[in-house]
Amino acid sequence: MLKRLWFAFALLVSVAFISAAVATMTTQMIQAKTSGKTSAPLWVGHPDGSKIEQPTVLSRHELESEDHAADVVAIEQVWNLYMWATDTDNGPLAASIFTPDGVFQHLYNDGHGHFLPDFGIVAPGDETKNMTPEGMHGSGCVLRGRDEISQYKRTGQTNPLPWPGHGHHEMPNTMVKVSDDGLTAIMTTPSIQPNTADDGVGHLNTNGYRAWFKKTAEGWEMAELYDVLDHPSVTRICDANGNIPKTFTPVANQRYKP
DSSP states (O other), rough: OOHHHHHHHHHHHHHHHHHHHHHHHHHHHHHHHHHTTOOOOOOSSOTTTTTTOOOOOHHHHHSSSSOOOOHHHHHHHHHHHHHHHHTTHHHHHHTTTTTEEEEEEEEEEEEEEEEEEOSSOOOOTTTSOOOEEEOOOSEEEEEEEEHHHHHHTTOOOOOOOOOOSSSBBBBBOEEEEEEETTEEEEEEEEEEEEETTTTTOOOOOEEEEEEEEETTTTEEEEEEEEEEEEEOOOOSSSSSTEESSSSSSOTOOOOOOO
């Protein structure tokens, strides 16, 4: 009799435990679903210079981090360092912020939610396909690896500038989303570039950036960066296969002018 009672009691306890566990898991699933948080990993498939990840409408929880405050600050600091390197033509410094296999792509925002290859030369056969209301856009400028990125960011300078020239990158707001495991992140930001020419005439450019970050033994580094231009552009310094020319040709105290 006592044995049967013991088994009955044990069965009731087991059922209660299982029910509580199921209820807890169900609650967690509902909370995760309703919160809109992205589970780890946050992204896969980067770097990849052969494809363009088109933008999608993102929720608040896909654009910002409600936690991981230290990682957000660290990523913003790395990004600020990259912009300083860009404004001072410091190619090696800019390249050091990327992973060794990092990719840097230039794209055109067509104004309707699509990214198109941009900058660089117009590839043969693209002359009739690359027209926009503002003119032609390039067929792509893709830099792969630190050496190519370093050469590109030097803009022909033998040595980096000690202080930015008369052009500056300003980010009015920066959104950083860190994955739940704290190992990957996506940064999205618009950019404004006020610039004053040597004759004193000023002008303003606008664009945006989307970057995929990875936490490495060296800290946060960019696996891939999209420079998304609001105005189409054609240059002669790169194409979809990297820099033109392929080797660095320094010109002392002279900035590249498209």
